[in-house]
Amino acid sequence: MAGFWFCTGVRGVDLVLGSGPSGVAVATALLARGRAVTMLDCGARLPHNATHQRDVLAQYAPLDWEPSWIAAYQKPQFFGAAGHVRRFGSDFAMEPEKATFSEGGDPIGLRASRAAGGLSNLWGAAMLPSRHSDISDWPISSVALAPHYRSISDIVPMSGTSDALARLFPSVDMTGIGQIPPTTQAETLLRRLSRHRDWMERQGTTVGAARQAVETGCQRCGMCLHGCPWGHIYTSCQTLERLKQTPGFAYRSGPAVAAISETLQGVNVFLSTGESISGTRVFVATGVLETARIILASEFGNFRELTLKDSQNAFLPMLTRWRADRRPDHPPCTTLPQVFLELEGTVPSKRSVHAQIYTWNEFYARDLTANYGAYLPAAFLQHLSLRLLVAQIFLHSDHSGRIHLSRTREGRLLARVSPAKETPFFLKSAASRIAKVMSKAGISALTFARRDGAPGSSFHVGGSLPMDTSPNHQQTDTLGRPHGLERVHVVDASVLPSIPATTITLTVMANAHRIGSLAP
Numbered sequence: 470m471a472g473f474w475f476c477t478g479v480r481g482v483d484l485v486l487g488s489g490p491s492g493v494a495v496a497t498a499l500l501a502r503g504r505a506v507t508m509l510d511c512g513a514r515l516p517h518n519a520t521h522q523r524d525v526l527a528q529y530a531p532l533d534w535e536p537s538w539i540a541a542y543q544k545p546q547f548f549g550a551a552g553h554v555r556r557f558g559s560d561f562a563m564e565p566e567k568a569t570f571s572e573g574g575d576p577i578g579l580r581a582s583r584a585a586g587g588l589s590n591l592w593g594a595a596m597l598p599s600r601h602s603d604i605s606d607w608p609i610s611s612v613a614l615a616p617h618y619r620s621i622s623d624i625v626p627m628s629g630t631s632d633a634l635a636r637l638f639p640s641v642d643m644t645g646i647g648q649i650p651p652t653t654q655a656e657t658l659l660r661r662l663s664r665h666r667d668w669m670e671r672q673g674t675t676v677g678a679a680r681q682a683v684e685t686g687c688q689r690c691g692m693c694l695h696g697c698p699w700g701h702i703y704t705s706c707q708t709l710e711r712l713k714q715t716p717g718f719a720y721r722s723g724p725a726v727a728a729i730s731e732t733l734q735g736v737n738v739f740l741s742t743g744e745s746i747s748g749t750r751v752f753v754a755t756g757v758l759e760t761a762r763i764i765l766a767s768e769f770g771n772f773r774e775l776t777l778k779d780s781q782n783a784f785l786p787m788l789t790r791w792r793a794d795r796r797p798d799h800p801p802c803t804t805l806p807q808v809f810l811e812l813e814g815t816v817p818s819k820r821s822v823h824a825q826i827y828t829w830n831e832f833y834a835r836d837l838t839a840n841y842g843a844y845l846p847a848a849f850l851q852h853l854s855l856r857l858l859v860a861q862i863f864l865h866s867d868h869s870g871r872i873h874l875s876r877t878r879e880g881r882l883l884a885r886v887s888p889a890k891e892t893p894f895f896l897k898s899a900a901s902r903i904a905k906v907m908s909k910a911g912i913s914a915l916t917f918a919r920r921d922g923a924p925g926s927s928f929h930v931g932g933s934l935p936m937d938t939s940p941n942h943q944q945t946d947t948l949g950r951p952h953g954l955e956r957v958h959v960v961d962a963s964v965l966p967s968i969p970a971t972t973i974t975l976t977v978m979a980n981a982h983r984i985g986s987l988a989p
């Protein structure tokens with residue numbers, strides 16, 4: 470790296486790379502300790518024309534929206550490439566496959582973000598802490614994480630209710646700001662299942678309302694999967710804006726970080742423009758793919774390959790044998806996951822399986838038409854879509870495949886997948902259990918139509934530099950420092966020792982906050 474780089478920066482300043490959930494969590498903890506923080510971020514923003522379209526919707530009550538406004542807002546998401554997620558009609562928050570991956574590797578569903586707020590601009594906002602049984606072999610206990618879950622609940626709105634799930638997740642009160650009212654289908658489903666609570670417990674199944682990072686004031690307009698016009702679904706940009714008001718915090722967006730190095734006195738961060746910035750410590754929060762790219766390009770450690778652990782997912786369609794109390798496709802409605810299921814004993818280990826149930830959304834009729842439109846009348850498929858629910862099933866990474874990442878000469882990543890043999894069987898077992906439970910609620914699961922996600926497509930992926938109490942050269946210590954380094958801390962999902970089936974981001978944020986609270 471020597472020679473080429475033009476160096477700026479201040480000693481005595483911690484550098485945080487990235488403004489996604491892990492970046493804002495570590496910055497919050499560092500600032501609370503009175504440290505000075507400079508956040509370096511690619512920081513792409515929603516383009517002006519898309520902001521305008523979103524703001525027009527937000528000026529009116531959902532029932533006053535013109536059908537043409539709705540169609541224009543939704544159209545870009547409907548016509549995106551498979552697996553490419555758009556919100557607010559824009560690609561600003563998800564990097565195209567070719568920007569990150571070199572040709573010749575295995576296809577994977579995971580993508581990077583170079584936006585302010587990272588992938589939290591796109592996410593499903595489902596929030597749960599990790600269960601003790603899922604992280605019992607981590608060097609960080611659930612007790613050590615508990616205060617940091619609570620700190621994150623101070624900066625992220627959490628909507629939830631007090632139900633059977635609370636018992637499984639004692640480390641943080643997920644009732645937070647109260648519950649966003651469930652959809653009409655979710656309400657019926659939860660009511661029907663509540664009659665079978667004891668039976669479900671005997672089956673090792675716990676069901677409850679989804680816990681979501683959504684603010685009160687939700688208008689229930691049904692636009693969740695296209696981008697909330699009012700910004701009620703949490704993105705870490707909201708925390709970033711608050712950080713910008715905090716003394717000691719500076720934000721610099723623009724060129725990508727290409728590599729980092731550590732010296733005796735501090736760290737240097739090398740930007741793609743050739744400039745380098747120095748600081749006392751660096752906290753790498755660029756998301757697992759960009760973090761891999763930076764680590765593989767940095768001279769320390771001589772990393773040749775990093776191996777990501779995946780939480781494999783699958784989609785299970787289901788049909789209600791009943792009609793909901795009112796039409797599910799008319800507002801008020803929301804389209805984020807509505808119901809969580811925690812399953813024990815479907816896999817031969819102590820790891821739990823997590824599932825999220827989506828009730829009606831506007832993709833269903835389109836998907837049915839695309840798959841069966843040649844054989845069945847459109848009106849019938851439209852009617853069927855009002856009875857369709859989908860469960861997204863997640864496995865622990867112990868039962869999922871691995872994604873090996875190496876760096877090509879031109880600086881992109883080459884992905885190679887090694888699937889786990891048991892994954893399809895474990896997904897099948899989980900789907901059978903869900904089918905059994907759902908039949909009690911008058912719902913038929915179409916287990917023959919289960920669709921397993923591509924590797925990485927759950928976006929619950931990490932563990933490429935797992936924390937360990939005695940790290941080897943492919944691991945980090947419990948403060949996320951790659952073996953042998955003192956001032957470089959990786960704080961995103963890369964350092965999780967494994968990926969529990971329950972949602973990933975709350976634990977990523979809590980762990981980043983923990984590292985920010987303890988780093989020397």
Ligand SMILES: Cc1cc2nc3c(=O)[nH]c(=O)nc-3n(C[C@H](O)[C@H](O)[C@H](O)COP(=O)(O)OP(=O)(O)OC[C@H]3O[C@@H](n4cnc5c(N)ncnc54)[C@H](O)[C@@H]3O)c2cc1C
Nearest residue numbers: 487488489490491511583587588593594595726756759974
């Ligand atoms: C469609 C979808 C749905 C999801 N749903 C859920 C869910 O319901 N629940 C859940 O828990 N998780 C969910 N996730 C996963 C969740 O979004 C991620 O876990 C989370 O965003 C990771 O946060 P992060 O800060 O580590 O990284 P990111 O969110 O990826 O943020 C990376 C940050 O680093 C910056 N950056 C990247 N590269 C560079 C570089 N080279 N130089 C400088 N800055 C850089 C970016 O600008 C960005 O600010 C979902 C993800 C997707 C895509």
